[in-house]
Amino acid sequence: MTLLGTGTSQGVPVIGCDCAVCQSADPKDKRLRTAALLQVGGKNIAIDCGPDFRAQMLRTGIDRLDAILITHQHNDHIIGLDDVRPFNFRNNMDMPVYCTAPVETELKQRFAYIFESQNRYPGAPQVQIHRISKSQPFEVEGQQVIPIELMHGRMPVLGFRFGNFAYLTDVRTIAKEELAKLNGLDTLVLSALHHSEHHSHLNLEQALKLVQQLAPGRTFLTHMSHRMGLHQQVSRKLPENVALGYDGLTFTVD
Template sequence: MEAQVTLLGTGTSQGVPVIGCTCKVCTSNAPRDRRLRTAALIRAGKQHIAIDCGPDFRAQMLRAGVASLDAILLTHQHNDHIIGLDDVRPFNFKSGADMPVYCTEAVGQELQQRFAYIFETQNRYPGAPQVKLNYIDKSGPFRVGPLEITPVEAMHGRMPVLGFRAGAFAYLTDVKEIAAPERPKLHGLDTLVLSALHHKPHHSHLTLEQAVALAGEIGARQTWFIHMSHHMGLHAEVDASLPPGMNLGYDGLSFSIPL
């Protein structure tokens, strides 16, 4: 069985172009230099599973032609990965069911604070989003439809974040490091999606050089880099400098993954 992965967005929290910026990337007309906030979609049979729902979630669902959504996997609680949660409402209205959201308990607590009206049990606002939280952690896999998904913990500075592995595919964003006990979960990958912020050291993100080194250690056949800022440089120039089997991702990129 195969599934299809689409990169819905490959940019950082500000997106690219950045508001008011006149750098060569932000003023580029090349489509691959325009990046919505990082998110992805997995299509497995009739199942549609989103990874993260940031501020561009609505636009991403429309652009990808997603008419139904079966679940959302959340990597962590930063705004650029969760703040589009309100836009699950059309899916609720169509299905008449709660949207399953898979996340850690810490992320769930943050959602209940930021979106208190979603989780209100008394005097609930008619038409508010319907969400069912399913707590997961690094200890073991879980299933969404036909997919068995293995959470992979990484560190985003001091914050634990989850990546996800399905079959020979793994998706890891906002990574600074991956502890040794989690590394075996990434053995034998065909395709890796991994964050790479830009070129200068950062306290909570891998640089491109660090991401290339980590991808080399993991050894996937193909690696796509995501969560790139405008400081990364022009897509065409940077992509041409990368080792074989490693490339910058771009919005709208789709590829098949073996399960």
């Protein structure tokens, strides 16, 4: 698993900001928009494709992408969809995209030219939508995936569990029946926006309480704003089994 991006919708540094984090020279304080890459059995599976998708794919050095899982329809998680075109051309395949019905609707509105059935623009991205929901596990390239519904404020979004690993971003609350899907984790990636109360995201304190409740073996935090603070300073204050994620962090999951 590689964390392709660990920042919020504005990224870090934020345009025009002169705070210590945005001016930091530490590469771990440079955060592209949140996304991840799971590599398993010779297959590459992306989670989300935001505005930094092209740069993230170039940085990984991969020449094939086998599927994209989309957590929800906010711009910072879908707007890079057009950049699947090189994979279409190189791999001679439509890109499988796994998403909920509301995400599919949003994609067809924002990327109408992709789904045009008549007078389709030559060279437009080629995608194949696979509808998913919170209630039904599914398989991607031989990998079993358990979807977990999270509430991003009032918006339902999906997290994903692969074996004993779970990836949860843009979460504020989780219903009891969905929490039950997260028992026995070895590794958790969990969003933690910053230190203040927020209507649609866990802050650091709330994220740590959820980690304590779920008791995974280890946790990496993601989707952090510049208001989280400097990577080195915040890291020193975290529990032993919790670490700030950073762009390019790679680890093995079971």
